[in-house]
Amino acid sequence: MNLTPTNASSKPDSVYFYGTCLIDLLYPQAGVSAVHLLKREGVNVIYPQAQTCCGQPAWNSGYRDEALTVARAQLALFSKPIPIVVPSASCAGMIKVHYPELFNAQPDKSKALDIAERTYELTEFLTDILNINLTDLGAPVTVAVHSSCSARHEMKVADRIDILLDQLHNVTHAEPANKEECCGFGGTFAIKQPEISAAMVLEKAKAIEYTNAQRLIGQDCGCLMNIGCALEKQGHTITHQHIAKFLWDRTGGPHRDN
Amino acid sequence: MTTEFRKHIQHALTQREVQANTKNVVNRLRNHRRAALSDQADWQRLRRQSTAIRTHAVDKLPQLLELLEDKLTQNGIRVHWAETTEQANQIVLTIMQQHNASFVIKGKSMVSEEMGLNHYLKAHGIECLESDLGELIIQLANEQPSHIIVPALHKNRKQIARLFHTYFPATPYTEDINALAQSARHFLRHKFATAPVGLTGVNFMVAETGTLCLVENEGNGRMCSSVPPVHIAVSGIEKVVEHLSDVPPLLRMLTRSATGQSITTYFNMISSPRKPDEKDGPLEVHLVLLDNGRSRIYNDLELRDTLNCIRCGACMNHCPIYKHIGGHAYQTVIPGPIGTILEPQKSGLNLYGELTQVSTLCGACREVCPVSIPIPKIINRLRWEYIRQSACNIPGAGSGKKKTEAIVWKIWAWSCVHPVVYNRIGRTITNMRSLIGRILKKISAWTAVRSTPKLTKTTLHERLKALKIEDK
Amino acid sequence: MKINNARNNILNRLKTSLKSESEPVAHDVPDSLDWGVDDRLLHFNKQLQAANAEVHDATKDNWLITLKHICSTKRLKNLLFSPATPWGAQILERSYEFPTFKHFDYPIDEWKPALFDGIDAAFTSTHGGIAETGTIILWPDTHEPRLISLVPPVHIALVEKTEIYSTFADALKTQNWIKTGLPTNILLISGPSKSADIEQTLTYGVHGPKELVIILV
Ligand code: SF4
Numbered sequence: 004m005n006l007t008p009t010n011a012s013s014k015p016d017s018v019y020f021y022g023t024c025l026i027d028l029l030y031p032q033a034g035v036s037a038v039h040l041l042k043r044e045g046v047n048v049i050y051p052q053a054q055t056c057c058g059q060p061a062w063n064s065g066y067r068d069e070a071l072t073v074a075r076a077q078l079a080l081f082s083k084p085i086p087i088v089v090p091s092a093s094c095a096g097m098i099k100v101h102y103p104e105l106f107n108a109q110p111d112k113s114k115a116l117d118i119a120e121r122t123y124e125l126t127e128f129l130t131d132i133l134n135i136n137l138t139d140l141g142a143p144v145t146v147a148v149h150s151s152c153s154a155r156h157e158m159k160v161a162d163r164i165d166i167l168l169d170q171l172h173n174v175t176h177a178e179p180a181n182k183e184e185c186c187g188f189g190g191t192f193a194i195k196q197p198e199i200s201a202a203m204v205l206e207k208a209k210a211i212e213y214t215n216a217q218r219l220i221g222q223d224c225g226c227l228m229n230i231g232c233a234l235e236k237q238g239h240t241i242t243h244q245h246i247a248k249f250l251w252d253r254t255g256g257p258h259r260d261n
Numbered sequence: 262m263t264t265e266f267r268k269h270i271q272h273a274l275t276q277r278e279v280q281a282n283t284k285n286v287v288n289r290l291r292n293h294r295r296a297a298l299s300d301q302a303d304w305q306r307l308r309r310q311s312t313a314i315r316t317h318a319v320d321k322l323p324q325l326l327e328l329l330e331d332k333l334t335q336n337g338i339r340v341h342w343a344e345t346t347e348q349a350n351q352i353v354l355t356i357m358q359q360h361n362a363s364f365v366i367k368g369k370s371m372v373s374e375e376m377g378l379n380h381y382l383k384a385h386g387i388e389c390l391e392s393d394l395g396e397l398i399i400q401l402a403n404e405q406p407s408h409i410i411v412p413a414l415h416k417n418r419k420q421i422a423r424l425f426h427t428y429f430p431a432t433p434y435t436e437d438i439n440a441l442a443q444s445a446r447h448f449l450r451h452k453f454a455t456a457p458v459g460l461t462g463v464n465f466m467v468a469e470t471g472t473l474c475l476v477e478n479e480g481n482g483r484m485c486s487s488v489p490p491v492h493i494a495v496s497g498i499e500k501v502v503e504h505l506s507d508v509p510p511l512l513r514m515l516t517r518s519a520t521g522q523s524i525t526t527y528f529n530m531i532s533s534p535r536k537p538d539e540k541d542g543p544l545e546v547h548l549v550l551l552d553n554g555r556s557r558i559y560n561d562l563e564l565r566d567t568l569n570c571i572r573c574g575a576c577m578n579h580c581p582i583y584k585h586i587g588g589h590a591y592q593t594v595i596p597g598p599i600g601t602i603l604e605p606q607k608s609g610l611n612l613y614g615e616l617t618q619v620s621t622l623c624g625a626c627r628e629v630c631p632v633s634i635p636i637p638k639i640i641n642r643l644r645w646e647y648i649r650q651s652a653c654n655i656p657g658a659g660s661g662k663k664k665t666e667a668i669v670w671k672i673w674a675w676s677c678v679h680p681v682v683y684n685r686i687g688r689t690i691t692n693m694r695s696l697i698g699r700i701l702k703k704i705s706a707w708t709a710v711r712s713t714p715k716l717t718k719t720t721l722h723e724r725l726k727a728l729k730i731e732d733k
Numbered sequence: 734m735k736i737n738n739a740r741n742n743i744l745n746r747l748k749t750s751l752k753s754e755s756e757p758v759a760h761d762v763p764d765s766l767d768w769g770v771d772d773r774l775l776h777f778n779k780q781l782q783a784a785n786a787e788v789h790d791a792t793k794d795n796w797l798i799t800l801k802h803i804c805s806t807k808r809l810k811n812l813l814f815s816p817a818t819p820w821g822a823q824i825l826e827r828s829y830e831f832p833t834f835k836h837f838d839y840p841i842d843e844w845k846p847a848l849f850d851g852i853d854a855a856f857t858s859t860h861g862g863i864a865e866t867g868t869i870i871l872w873p874d875t876h877e878p879r880l881i882s883l884v885p886p887v888h889i890a891l892v893e894k895t896e897i898y899s900t901f902a903d904a905l906k907t908q909n910w911i912k913t914g915l916p917t918n919i920l921l922i923s924g925p926s927k928s929a930d931i932e933q934t935l936t937y938g939v940h941g942p943k944e945l946v947i948i949l950v
Contacts, residue, residue: 020730022721028687029714031721038730050730052722053680061670063622065644069674076678104638156624185581189621196619197706198271202585203621205710232711282932289933309759316755323747342740394939395930411930418931442928442936449940454849470915480883480926480941487879487918488845498743505911509901510762520929523780524866524901527941528921536917541841541878552739556746562753 014133017047019080019087021122023094024056025224026245033224033245037090037125040251044133051080059097060190062105071105078114086132087122090247091223092154092161095124100157124154126163126222126246139171141253147177147216147241149207149230151223152185164222164246171253177214179207188229200229208233211241219243266592266615273590279415283407283587286414290578293521294629311514312633314507315569322559322568325468325501326550332471336533338546349551350381353460353493356547357387360491362457366449368475368482369393370462371409371572372495372551375594378460390456392449392481394442401428407588409595410519410574415587449481459485459543463496464515464571466548467505473548474508475529476515478522483529492534492543498550499568511571514631518573554607557654563642564655567602569632576626576636582619591616598626602639605647611657614647687720694718765903766865773864773897774949780867784924785937786945793950796891797823797830800856803889803946804832807854811835813885814856815876820891824856841880848880854887861896863904863921869947870904871920879918888942890922892949 018041026034038048057077062070077098081087089095099122106115129135148168150161161183168176187193187203207230211219219234219241221227231243248256263271273279298304318325330340343349353376357365365382367373367389379389379400391400395412399405401424406412413421418436425444426434432444453459461482465474473494475482486492502508516522535542558564577583577597588596593604593613601620605613622637630636646653647661676682690697694716701713719727726732768776778788791799804812811833816825828834835852837844857877860870869890873879882888898904901921905911910919926941937943 020725022725027721028690028716031717031719031724034721035724035728038725038728048730050725050732052684052726052732055677055680055683058677061674063641063644064670065617065641065646065648066667066670066674067645067649069670072674073677152621152623152625156628183625185621185623185625187581187621189623192618192621194704194706196267196270197709198267198274199582199585199619200621200706201710202274203581206585228714229711232707232714235712236708236710286933306759306762310762313756313758317758320753320755323744326744326747342743344739344742348739392940393930394928398930411933413930414933416931418934421931438931438934439936441931442939446939450849453940454845470911472915478926479928479939481939483879483883483920484940487883488841490842505905505915506764506902507758509764509905512901524863524868524921524923526784526922526924526927528868528923530915530919530921531917532915532919533917538875539878539917540837540839540875541880542917550743552743552746556743556750559747560750562751565753 015046015086017049017083017085018128019083019085020048020050021054021057021087021089021094022050023089023091023224025228026090029228030224030245033090033247036245036251036256037088037247039256040129040135040247041088043255044135046133054080057094057097058105059094059101062097062101063190067105071109074102074105074115075111078111078118081118081121085121086128087118088125088128089122090125090245091225092124092151092158093223093225095122096153096157098122124158124160124163124222126167127158127160130163130166135167137167137170137250137254139173139253140255141171141173143173143175144218145175145177145214145216146218146220146249147179147211147214149179149182149186149211149219149221149226151221151226154222155183164220167246167250168220174253177216179210179214181210186226186230188225190225193229204229204233205237208237208239212239216241218249220246220249222246264615269592270586270590270619273586276587278417279587279589280585282415282417284584286411287578287584290411290520294518294575294578295521297517297521297523307510307514308631308633310510311631312569314502314511315571315632318502318507319499319559319565319568321503322499322501325503326498329466329468329471329501332468333548336471338471338473338533338548341547341549342552343549344552346376346551346553349376349495349549350378352549353378353495354382354385354387356491356493357382357458360457362387362491364388364390364456365458365460366452366456366485366489367391367396368459368461368477368485369396369412370460370495371595372462372497373460374406375553376495376551390452392453392485394445394479397445397449398424401425405589407596408574408577409572415589453484453488456489458491458493459489460493460495461485463494463500463548465508465511466496466501467508468501468503470505470532472505472530472532475531476512476525476527477529478526480527483527486529486531487542490543491545491547493547493549495549495551498552498555515571515573518575518629518631558606560654564606564639566634567606567639569634570599570603571632573631575629575631579625579629581623581625582621598636599634602636602643605643605657606655609656610643610647611660614657614661617643617647684720684722687722691716691718691720764900764906766899768864768899770894773899774894776864777862777867777897780865781924781947784867785927786867786924786947788947788949790949796948796950797827799948800824800889801830803948804854807887809853809887811851811853812856813837813852813854813881817876818858820858821856821876837878841878848884852885854889855881855885856889856891857882859890859892859896861898861904861908862892863899863901864897865900866923868901868921868923871922872916873918873920874916879920882920882922883941886938886942887944887946889946889948892947894949
């Protein structure tokens with residue numbers, strides 16, 4: 004795997020930020036932290052207020068017409084030829100991998116391809132494009148990481164979060180057993196197949212608890228919410244946090260939001 | 262609503278012993294595979310090669326089948342074609358009857374499972390005996406295989422010990438695996454020697470030479486295909502490859518992906534029945550080529566990839582869902598991710614459409630598939646076919662359509678293309694977060710094992726607006 | 734008649750389907766490995782031993798001593814082999830030094846019971862070996878039928894060191910199998926019979942030979 008940024012990907016002046024609906028309603032601090040991190044690197048951030056959802060829930064449920072309608076509305080938001088940064092590998096994967104499939108026979112296919120090309124998952128962007136340097140100002144802490152399946156299998160950027168955490172000298176990085184295995188979230192799957200999803204998330208929660216980490220970190224709020232809420236329900240004190248907020252808090256934040 | 266299918270899954274999740282056995286074995290298989298394919302660059306190259314071989318063979322399927330038939334016939338192997346499992350069973354029965362045979366000894370064959378051959382022959386007074394150790398265990402327990410490579414993976418040695426003690430009372434109760442295997446050897450040797458017909462599956466069929474290839478470790482496949490005077494091989498039509506030189510790379514990927522072995526103990530290549538000057542081998546070799554929906558799957562270029570499968574089982578070994586529910590919960594001949602895409606296409610979405618919902622689309626299966634079958638992509642496609650009206654040739658397409666669900670998605674889409682509406686809904690949700698929290702708590706599907714997620718006071722939209730982040 | 738229809742229906746459905754041109758097969762995986770004779774021997778040995786086979790190093794001059802040694806350590810009461818092969822002829826010449834000699838020179842139907850009951854071990858020649866996987870190649874023929882390497886509990890096989898190829902692909906290419914034409918049956922054997930069907934735990938000698946013994950010359 005090539006981890007060194009290529010010369011071609013020199014640092015852009017501006018990027019679009021695509022917040023994702025889960026972050027919008029449940030984890031806005033993660034979105035705000037991501038924006039702060041990008042800005043601190045000298046990148047101007049544009050957040051189209053008309054953004055809603057990438058369309059993935061419908062796409063994954065077989066409702067392709069609805070997915071297409073929603074995705075098309077997002078295409079209109081990114082007219083400038085600058086990168087689109089998404090603090091979620093799942094939504095980034097929807098745009099990068101599945102928009103080309105979704106728009107395959109559509110008149111606006113080229114637009115979808117162009118946008119797919121410009122889309123980056125946040126940790127990928129911070130490492131590969133911005134080559135970010137982090138200075139850890141936080142107290143010693145042990146964290147466990149859960150990389151999402153989208154990060155691992157779709158975007159192939161699962162290791163970027165490790166690269167970022169490795170820069171923080173006060174952070175100990177504990178590895179849960181079967182770390183590459185799915186947590187059982189799968190969007191609507193958690194509701195449609197609650198029994199299997201429960202079995203999966205409980206196993207995952209146990210593996211994380213077993214690491215003795217104080218905090219669970221990830222790049223996808225869907226998995227974090229799934230595992231985090233399961234840990235909480237089982238009475239564990241391990242908190243969950245999006246990588247963006249974790250990084251920002253330890254390297255210059257915190258901002259007032261929480 | 263809890264469907265029959267969901268009930269099976271719920272039941273499977275309560276089977277602690279099965280779950281423990283399944284997890285134990287898949288973890289071992291994962292480790293074995295990892296050890297055999299650890300070099301990433303190497304793996305990528307081998308996979309590219311195997312994928313190209315299979316894709317190429319499947320694309321040329323009609324020509325290769327004709328060539329195969331020609332070559333096999335020249336070699337003296339009789340070729341039979343079956344559109345349905347019923348026809349395939351009839352063909353086998355007819356051959357049995359021609360030889361007045363009332364007993365057939367079987368090597369491992371998933372196609373014969375697909376045919377329901379054992380049941381069919383039994384109804385016609387013919388006894389089938391499985392000779393693969395795993396299959397024998399399954400047959401004695403009167404169950405179905407729960408895995409395509411390790412049929413009895415859901416059973417542990419204690420359960421097998423009890424089973425063998427019941428069926429082979431002469432052998433004392435033992436939990437020693439060697440002793441258990443030896444009692445099977447002992448029981449079956451005489452059967453091999455006396456069976457009038459042997460039946461096996463096929464792993465690859467080579468068109469250019471007219472050769473049937475069998476991959477195995479125990480030697481029972483060799484027994485079934487060389488000791489009885491008649492050998493019947495059954496295969497899906499997709500198992501053909503063009504060249505003999507295609508075989509080594511596929512074999513290498515098959516065994517490494519399946520069990521991490523660099524090769525199996527036996528690789529058996531059969532190109533003809535016994536020749537006049539030869540002293541052993543069957544006098545007749547038959548090949549039954551089964552379609553059963555495969556040519557229909559072939560018709561769709563996207564779904565066609567399903568036929569690339571070499572049945573290594575890696576996708577099930579790496580599937581987190583398979584690991585938790587085990588093979589039987591799928592209620593299909595072939596379980597796991599490949600079963601999830603194959604069975605609804607073969608037998609209809611009306612029967613197996615719900616299977617398409619049993620996936621998080623995590624992609625672990627695609628990652629390990631030696632022939633790069635995009636399983637999540639095909640699941641996604643089948644989910645679409647399951648709920649849409651359109652003309653597509655998968656039986657039962659549209660059978661999963663639900664009015665209310667469709668309306669919910671319409672409303673969702675509408676709100677997502679109207680940002681004002683979307684943001685207002687967002688604000689409403691956040692404003693009413695304590696009420697909504699209480700409602701969410703009621704969604705027991707979520708809260709059975711998880712706490713309720715906490716909605717924010719102010720959305721990201723609002724916060725970034727307050728921070729004066731550019732909008733355009 | 735119905736079956737003919739099946740054939741034509743299947744082929745017609747396939748032929749009327751959309752065509753797709755797949756990419757040619759990638760050639761970046763070499764057929765053989767860059768191994769010298771010593772490397773090949775080393776791997777061949779290592780792999781076979783890892784698969785629980787016995788490997789004995791010998792020469793064309795002294796291999797009978799090795800065989801004799803094997804027979805006596807294993808306390809074989811009889812040995813099945815074909816005197817019609819060059820190697821078998823050598824054994825026959827000094828048969829007084831070996832356990833009772835067994836040979837079947839007629840079709841299987843007459844010797845099936847005897848083969849299944851009462852043969853301690855069989856000796857066969859081979860068609861070469863494969864280093865990468867620790868495999869012996871057998872082309873059973875009229876003198877050495879396919880069952881003699883399968884049914885007796887011990888299989889002793891002789892492999893010539895010069896006939897060991899690095900990979901399976903290399904073997905079938907170098908020996909030019911396509912041009913020679915494939916015999917009734919080819920076997921690649923890579924150890925004694927085994928199974929892991931119970932708890933993925935290995936056990937040997939399930940249906941085929943419990944022991945595979947290789948003599949390298
Ligand atoms: S789909 Fe791929 S991984 Fe699964 S059994 Fe088939 S070849 Fe193996």
